[in-house]
Structure formats: structure tokens, C-alpha cells
Amino acid sequence: MTLKVHGHPQSTSTRRVLLILKEKKIPYELISIDWAVAQHKQPEWLQFHPFAQIPYIEDDGFVLYESRAIARYLVAAYPEEGPVLIPAAEAGVKAHALFEQAVAVEAFNFDPTVAAILTERLYKPFAGLTPDEAQVAVLVGQLETKLAGYERILTHSKYLTGEEVTLADLFHVPFLSLFGAGKIDVLTDEEKAKKWPNVVRYVHWLASRRYLIHIDRWANDLLEREASKSI
Ligand SMILES: N[C@@H](CCC(=O)N[C@@H](CS)C(=O)NCC(=O)O)C(=O)O
Missing domain, CATH: 3.40.30.10 (Glutaredoxin)
Structure with missing residues (x-):
């Protein structure tokens, strides 16, 4: 089934x-x-x-x-x-601990801050409410502090856990794909992006996943179909 x-x-x-x-x-x-x-x-x-x-x-x-x-x-x-995406059992306890560390980084250092910014910039306007830009400025500052942490990791590591991509990396993709729509410019503004070149490299790799593009195209097609049904 x-x-x-x-x-x-x-x-x-x-x-x-x-x-x-x-x-x-x-x-x-x-x-x-x-x-x-x-x-x-x-x-x-x-x-x-x-x-x-x-x-x-x-x-x-x-x-x-x-x-x-x-x-x-x-x-x-x-x-x-x-692809494997979670270290194999033979990789050992330490490889698994590093994977769990990376999963926690995304869930606790990335997701809540970006979710809060997108709530102000995307979801509130969608619901007819006014974004609190003062709050956004505080949150973007917090995000920048987090990105400095990512930069420290990614300076000596291709992905969060090392040389192999894992679920922890891919978990970032849905929110990263909304940075443009949410006008989060910390990775695209030249001056800001200079502070974390390895994060920019990492994010370009994540954003170039054909799966992401495919999801977006497919999602748009589906939404258009739904819209045409309701006319
Ligand atoms: N931690 C949950 C979060 C689920 C979640 O927040 N879903 C949102 C959509 S992305 C939702 O259901 N929003 C509607 C609501 O909470 O009423 C997960 O990763 O599945």
C-alpha cells in the first residue's frame, strides 16, 4: 500500500x-x-x-x-x-552522538528563531496582522549569533556532522527555502554574508538540492490545481 x-x-x-x-x-x-x-x-x-x-x-x-x-x-x-542519512550502526556510539548533536542544533538553535521571524514576516501578514519589526530586529540579531556558531562548525566540516550529509542538514531546508519570502537577508546581504562564508557555501549546497526545487514546483502546481477547482 x-x-x-x-x-x-x-x-x-x-x-x-x-x-x-x-x-x-x-x-x-x-x-x-x-x-x-x-x-x-x-x-x-x-x-x-x-x-x-x-x-x-x-x-x-x-x-x-x-x-x-x-x-x-x-x-x-x-x-x-x-542515501544513508543517519550514521550506520557500525559507525559507533560517538558518530551517533555527533549526529544527535547536529539534530539538536537544527531543532534548538535554528528552528525556533527562524520560526519566530517567519511568524512576524509571513504568517502574521497572511492573517491580516501587522508584523512587529522591533521584535524581528531582536530575532535577526539572535539568528546572527547562531550563524556565527554554524560558521565555527562549518569552517572545518563540510556538513554539520562531518563529510557526509545527514538528516540534520536536510532538516534545515524547509525554513531556508522561506528566507527569500520572509526577507531574511543574513545570507544574501553582501556585508552580512561576509561574516559566515562557510554557512553561505553550506546553504547554497542545501538550496541547490533538486528535491527542494521539485517540491516547490510540485507544490505550486498542486496549489494552482486546487485554486482552479474552487473557481
Ligand atoms: N514539530 C512538529 C510541528 C508541526 C507543525 O507545527 N505543523 C504546522 C504546519 S508546518 C501546523 O500544523 N500548523 C497548524 C496549527 O498548528 O494549527 C513537526 O515537526 O511535525
Whole structure:
């Protein structure tokens, strides 16, 4: 039975899952929620996702939510497909500890700050609210402090855990893909970008993943189809 993703193409957490599915070349079907009726807040949904969020997956009757946990499951459940993305068991305890460290860096040093900026710059205007630019300035300052940390890592390492790409690197992609839309210029403004050349190199590599481009094109196609249906 084809693996099902219950989510939405515009949701960054859904995109995190789609990216790994593409990376692992696993066939899937996206079942897009109906925002208009807040489908993810309805009792039927809560049986599968107790926190009323998206996405969750269904794989032959097995249900799982939390995009990063889903990504780990996909890597473990479909080992024969695509790149490894989690250090192999033989790599040892220390390699695994370094991988966990990198996963935590993305989840705690990158995600919350970028989410807060995008809430101001994208989601608030979308909801008809005014962004708090003073708050954005504070958050961008925090992001810059984090990027200095990334620069220290990436000065001597191709990816966060070393020379091999892992899930920890790919987990950044959905939010990075919104830097342009959210007018976050810390990587594109020449003066700012000079401070972290290795982060810029790393991010260019992540952004050039064909999967990301594919997701965006595919998401846009799907959105257009949905829009034309409702006319
Ligand atoms: N940690 C969760 C976050 C899930 C999440 O925040 N999903 C957002 C969309 S990207 C959502 O459901 N937003 C609607 C809501 O919370 O009502 C994951 O990684 O799956």
C-alpha cells in the first residue's frame, strides 16, 4: 500500500517529510488537508495527531506524527533506498552522538528563531496582522549569533556532522527555502554574508538540492490545481 502523507504542500513540516521521501525515493501519496474547515482540529484528526497539527503519515496501517521522527522512521524502514542519512550502526556510539548533536542544533538553535521571524514576516501578514519589526530586529540579531556558531562548525566540516550529509542538514531546508519570502537577508546581504562564508557555501549546497526545487514546483502546481477547482 502506498505510504500516505496527511499534510499540506505549504507546510514546512510537511515539506520536511516530503524532502526525505524524495531523497529516499519512496513512493507516496500526499493527502492535502482542508484548511477551510480546519480539518486538523477535528476529532477524527486528533485520533492520529493528538496535537492537532500536520503532518502525520500512514504506512501500511502504521501512523506517525512529528516530521523529524517521521524522517528517522523512513530512513530506518527503507534502508535500501537512497542515501544513508543517519550514521550506520557500525559507525559507533560517538558518530551517533555527533549526529544527535547536529539534530539538536537544527531543532534548538535554528528552528525556533527562524520560526519566530517567519511568524512576524509571513504568517502574521497572511492573517491580516501587522508584523512587529522591533521584535524581528531582536530575532535577526539572535539568528546572527547562531550563524556565527554554524560558521565555527562549518569552517572545518563540510556538513554539520562531518563529510557526509545527514538528516540534520536536510532538516534545515524547509525554513531556508522561506528566507527569500520572509526577507531574511543574513545570507544574501553582501556585508552580512561576509561574516559566515562557510554557512553561505553550506546553504547554497542545501538550496541547490533538486528535491527542494521539485517540491516547490510540485507544490505550486498542486496549489494552482486546487485554486482552479474552487473557481
Ligand atoms: N514539530 C512538529 C510541528 C508541526 C507543525 O507545527 N505543523 C504546522 C504546519 S508546518 C501546523 O500544523 N500548523 C497548524 C496549527 O498548528 O494549527 C513537526 O515537526 O511535525
